[in-house]
Amino acid sequence: MTVSRGPAPHTGPNHMPGGAASDPADVLAQLGRSWTWILGSAVATLVPGILILVWPDETLHVLAVVIGLYLLVTGVFRFVAAFAREEHGERLPGLLLAVLYVLAGVLCLRNPLQTIAALSLIVGIVWLVSGMLTLYTAIAAKDLPHRGFAIGAAVIGILAGIVVLALPFESARALTRLLGLWLVLLGLAEVVLAFAWRAALRRADVAGPQGPAGTV
Helix, strand or coil: CCCCCCCCCCCCEECCCHCCEECCHHHHCCCCCHHHHHHHHHHHHHHHHHHHEEEEEEEHHHHHHHHHHHHHHHHHHHHHHCCCCCCCCHHHHHHHHHHHHHHHHHHHHHHCCCCCCHHHHHHHHHHHHHHHHHHHHHHCCCCCCCCHHHHHHHHHHHHHHHHHHHHHCCCCHHHHHHHHHHHHHHHHHHHHHHHHHHHHHHHHHHHCCCCCCCCC
């Protein structure tokens, strides 16, 4: 789940004097604050979930590849979203989480014929840690627009991780259906969060630089 930190972000790109583009960190920060970036992360979660539910009888090899690609792509989205944090110290947890996603994706792709237990362990840990970090961010950021949506998305991630880690799976089909269902739920939660963030951006534009959101 991608959650931008702080109040409604700036809507225009940052530029250096003379029209030159700002440094890469500023560019990534601007991109990470965009509601379309959150929507892109939601799509990256929804698509594999739908594919898994549509073709539940595919082999464990296919499931591991789909999950691995999902984790890698989500890691990229989280890496960029980490730069949306206003304080450099707040970026570290997001960057560490992005690394966790990427490493988990590599593990899934490196050995796609691994056991069902190993695959569920990887995914469950990633979802649990991700949900807890997102929940912490949403609670700590009191000026975060639509905190309720962010908290709800975090709770879904935590529940997904707990369920996948706690329940034993005797067949690839059972694991496939459960993972697909959770991916769809997580994706839908991020879609809601993306449009809530867009609404916050529009209100910030209407309020102006000195509006209630306090953006400058």
